[in-house]
Ligand code: HEM
């Protein structure tokens with residue numbers, strides 16, 4: 001069983017270190033401040049907040065969805 | 074589009090000017106075009122393995138209620154077919170589609186084009202050959218009965234080597250990222266890309282080179298198998314959910330802060346939970362207890378993910394009607410919450426006493442790998458492929474058929490086996506119940522799985538037909554003049570065939 005203890009504690013430690021390292025790197029780079037902005041980084045002018053980007057074929061946004069009465073945005 | 078959301082955060086841009094707009098279109102089209110060949114290769118071969126895996130699955134399933142079915146062909150006996158099913162769907166379907174989605178997501182998130190096409194094709198071909206050889210060995214030769222690691226060790230070595238290519242490309246994309254921000258999906262993907270190979274190599278060394286035997290082998294085995302689920306498939310599935318739900322809705326994640334908390338707690342706790350697979354086994358008790366405690370801790374990341382996805386969707390559920398991607402992804406995200414909550418409970422000794430060694434565990438396994446992971450990957454495919462190939466899906470009806478057959482199929486599969494499996498466990502724990510009576514009791518439930526599985530397989534064939542039509546259509550189109558136009562539906566951007574298009 002010794003090898004297992006080494007394995008388990010070893011990876012816990014390696015993974016643990018990698019997590020702590022990555023987290024402190026991220027904090028150091030400023031990735032943990034201004035997080036709401038990061039959350040919006042997947043949108044841009046062409047695909048902005050408020051517009052759906054996926055529809056069944058032939059049932060695009062000019063049909064029922066965005067312009068329709070149940071549009072919430 | 075008149076309907077900008079009321080909760081538009083300050084960082085959202087004002088009305089765009091047409092030139093900037095064009096820039097985004099072109100940039101995105103270029104990124105998608107750069108992913109086209111390699112990502113399609115991974116997706117198409119993954120779906121081929123899904124079909125093979127489904128065929129093997131149905132054979133295995135039928136054999137459990139009708140044992141004489143194909144029983145006189147040695148390669149098709151239950152032990153072989155079941156194992157071949159597991160390995161083809163895990164390393165063939167799930168891992169290959171996972172790599173495809175991972176590459177595309179990373180390219181999109183880092184806003185850089187995908188390079189190293191030759192390397193990626195080589196990795197793809199290597200993986201496919203290794204899986205084919207491994208599956209052949211499972212059916213016709215011999216294998217080690219270590220679950221999830223049944224492939225011969227040299228196959229595993231090929232898979233491991235191939236993976237280095239994925240790591241290189243992933244780092245390259247990240248290094249060239251043009252946005253400072255790191256979106257939460259990127260964290261999950263990094264976790265997947267860098268933890269999986271460590272795991273896979275260590276586990277294979279321990280087990281196949283005889284470093285761990287007996288109880289130690291079982292522990293290493295489940296430490297590995299659990300982590301494959303937890304830090305390979307789960308992060309890819311969650312990365313997809315975290316990208317596509319807000320992206321399709323056009324609505325930022327409810328709380329971005331929570332999403333980060335969810336990631337870091339998952340990273341800390343998941344790796345400890347593996348021994349919950351061995352509750353009741355001959356391990357030192359503290360080892361399984363650690364697994365149980367870590368499983369309870371998993372409620373933290375799971376609840377954060379659940380709150381976040383639910384709150385992002387709230388008030389928008391009617392949009393499931395319009396977007397194929399959203400349907401599959403939301404189905405997957407909800408299943409993630411369910412399977413994890415269920416798993417945490419199964420890690421309690423009192424519950425595990427009943428459920429272990431029963432079909433209940435198999436139901437849980439498919440709730441995770443199918444209802445969560447596989448459905449999330451289907452959703453990703455519906456979003457990616459039109460953008461990669463620059464054309465619309467040929468048929469909304471076929472997509473609907475795919476969704477409903479798989480959704481209803483897995484529902485039947487899960488409820489049948491959960492109910493039957495729980496009763497099975499209760500009866501097994503009563504030594505007054507005749508064993509054969511339990512076997513008889515289960516037959517209708519096993520039939521229900523064959524029914525559900527057949528529906529799911531019909532769905533998989535439908536997906537294959539859709540993909541085949543897309544691919545053929547794109548090939549034909551590529552013969553003609555280069556296309557770069559905006560679809561009337563305004564959802565699809567059509568890049569030229571080689572990603573060499575001009576900024577015109
Ligand atoms: C917090 C999250 C989770 C916990 C605590 C958990 C817990 C468990 C436990 C205790 C078992 C062992 C049952 C037994 O053998 O008695 C199990 C099996 C399994 N779980 Fe989960 N689970 C979780 C999430 C997931 C997810 C997200 C997936 C899929 C992506 C998944 C897939 C599986 C599979 C495939 C098995 C069967 C393994 C085998 O026997 O081959 N689980 N889980």
Ligand code: HEM
Nearest residue numbers: 127130131133134155159162434435438442447526529530
């Ligand atoms: C087409 C529908 C499917 C059917 C009918 C089916 C059926 C089965 C059967 C009969 C088993 C053997 C259970 C046993 O040993 O008692 C099994 C195991 C398994 N299948 Fe599937 N399967 C299907 C699809 C999938 C897919 C798509 C995935 C993964 C993405 C998957 C993942 C697994 C896993 C992880 C196991 C091992 C579970 C365990 O040991 O607890 N299955 N499946």
